[in-house]
Amino acid sequence: MTSKYKVLFLCRENSARSIIAEALLRELADQRFEVFSAGSEPAARVHALAIAQLRPGISDLGLLAPKSWLEFTGEWAPRMDLIVALDERVGEYHAPDFPGKPLFVQWDFADPLADGMTPDERARSFEKVFWQIVRRVTLFMELPRYTLPVVPAVTHSEPVAHERDIVCPG
Template identity: 75%
Template sequence: MTRKYKVLFLCRENSARSIIAEALLRELAGHRFEAFSAGPEPAARVHPIAAAQLRPGISDLGALSPKSWLEFTGEWAPRMDLVIALDACVAGHHAPLFPGEPSLSHWTFGDPLTGEMPEPERVRLFEKVFWQIVRQVSTFIESPQYAAVPEAAARVDSPACVSDAV
């Protein structure tokens, strides 16, 4: 069995953009990637407009829930290959250190939750951001850099690394 790349998407509340990115990567390339999402101030639930955007094409919406990024910092946490910040406030020096020394990246998308606006306008903004994330995730999946098995998979896991296989 081939090891999958582990990718963690970060966003402040982990209720919209990072949830959308996690769901799309899992749905479109779950055979090559394990997708996760988290944030420093997780919301109580996935934003209903984000869930509505995902509903037509995502097979397991029940697996999606906002999580604290602290769930991914302990020695028991899965070792990420890549952490992608989708929010400027979680990029770079604001994010905690994640085990395994993952590569860090930043994808810029507008926040569909920012500001007061009528509901129809917010829905249109969510739709715009959704399609931007679809394009970015699709480009990411097609990247030759992620076509090969992760380097760590070539190593034989030592007993101390058994928890990495979760």
């Protein structure tokens, strides 16, 4: 029996970058990953420009909604294998403790919702960030550790290897 790797993408508002990453990983490798996204200050809805970027290739946009990261901190919350922060403001030292002490990594992308952009600049920013996330998610899926589904824990007498760092070029 195998199970899926559980991945949580974090961003402050959970309306753009983390939503895009969640949707892409679910669409591209759903058979290997159970994917979530959340934020420290979730927006009321997914940003329209994020939906516009995803619409051509994502089969179920209805699954996407901003959520609080607190939904993933209780005893009842799913145990994540990996937390990926897409916003330095929700990095490891600002994020809450997640059950099971999952591996925590940071992927830095410009904020397409940053203040001071014209509508055209914002649209270009969303497109650029979208393609950067596509590239990073694709590279992540190809890492040897994530090419096969998780195998349940072995007996306590066998040694267990721990991955300390994930490095994705880009």
